[in-house]
Amino acid sequence: MYKTIIVHVDASPTMESRLRAAALLADAHDxxxxxAAATGLSLPAFKILAGSVPVGPGNDFNSLCTRARTHLARFAETARRLGIGSFEERLVEDDDRSGLLLQARYADLLITSQDSADMLTVRGLPQYLALHGARPVLSVPPTYASEPIEDNIVVGWDGSVPAIRAIAAALPLLKRATVVRLALVNPERETGLHGDEPGADMALYLARHGVRVEVVSERTDAPVGEALLGIARAAGAGLLVTGAFGHSRLREIVLGGVTRILLERAPVPVLFAH
Structure with missing residues (x-):
């Protein structure tokens, strides 16, 4: 079960959708x-910067802390309204990426918003945290409005190590689901990773953990990320689980990438691990 959940706190209006997901999971898992709200700079980094450029009124480090505390006050107000029973506000004197990576070491799950061009969010944050962090990341779309997450889950399975880690990280959710669809897209292209019957071994592994699982195999010319989104929509899934950057980063960039597609377009929360 998830006992400690970190939520990224910032000025973005998408923070409420993150907190809705956190509230749902916190209630289910007690x-x-x-x-966690970051100042944007550590104090040592700020001193170096302040020594090299003029620092005007309102731009001192205390102002950065005050701004972060304002975001935390909004977090606390929203958490109370959503009925989160146990929560705390944490000021992180660092940039968002480094600060959240450190905080996530001592949690079970890290929740951020889906990647977007919103000027109030840190671009590339969820994929950075999934790639460099030790904990799974739940990326929440801005339209999320407390729909069930754990009832109906699609798991992207390609035999890769990141996919294995994502499945292991998601087990507390998978065990509670009414149905889990283990989705394979063009499995014949990864014959060395799947065995004689693609999906069968992982399905058996999950079944032994008490997961109600069925294997869905799709052959398509569409990008894998788009295929997974199609499977999730058709199934009415409330959550996607997948490895982050199952192939090399260069290949992900060149081919568009499953991770990038899901981070930018998924209509439901996506749990990533690397």
Missing amino acids: AHVVG
């Missing part, structure tokens, strides 16, 4: 929610 978890403690930590709202």
Whole structure:
């Protein structure tokens, strides 16, 4: 079960959708929610910067802390309104990426918003945290409005190590689901990773953990990310689980990438691990 959940706190209006997901999971798992807001710079980094450029009124480090505390106050107000029973506000004197990576070491799950061009969010944050962090990342779309997450889950399975880690990280959710669809897209292209019957071994592994699982195999010319989105929509899934960057980063960039497609377009929360 998830007992400590970190939620990224910032000025973006998408923070409420993150907190809705956190509230749902906290209630289901009796978890403690930590709202983490970063100043944007560590104090040593700020001193170096302040020594090299003029620092005007309102741009001192205390102002950065005050701004972060304002975001935390909004987090606390929203957490109370959503009925989160156990939560705390945490000021992180660092940039968002480094600060959240450190905080996530001591949690079970890290929740961020889906990647977007919103000027109030840090671009590329969820994929950075999934790639460099030790904990799974739940990326929440801005339209999320407390729909069930754990009832109906699609798991992208390609035999890769990141996919294995994502499945292991998602087990507390998978065990509670009414149905889990283990989705394979063009499995014949990864014959060395699947065995004689693609999906059968992982399905058996999940079944032994008490997961109600069925294997869905799709052959398509569409990008894998788009295929997974199609399977999730058709199934009415409330959550996608997948490995982050199952292939090399260069291949992900050149081919468009499953991770990037899901991070930018998924209509439901996506749990990533690397």
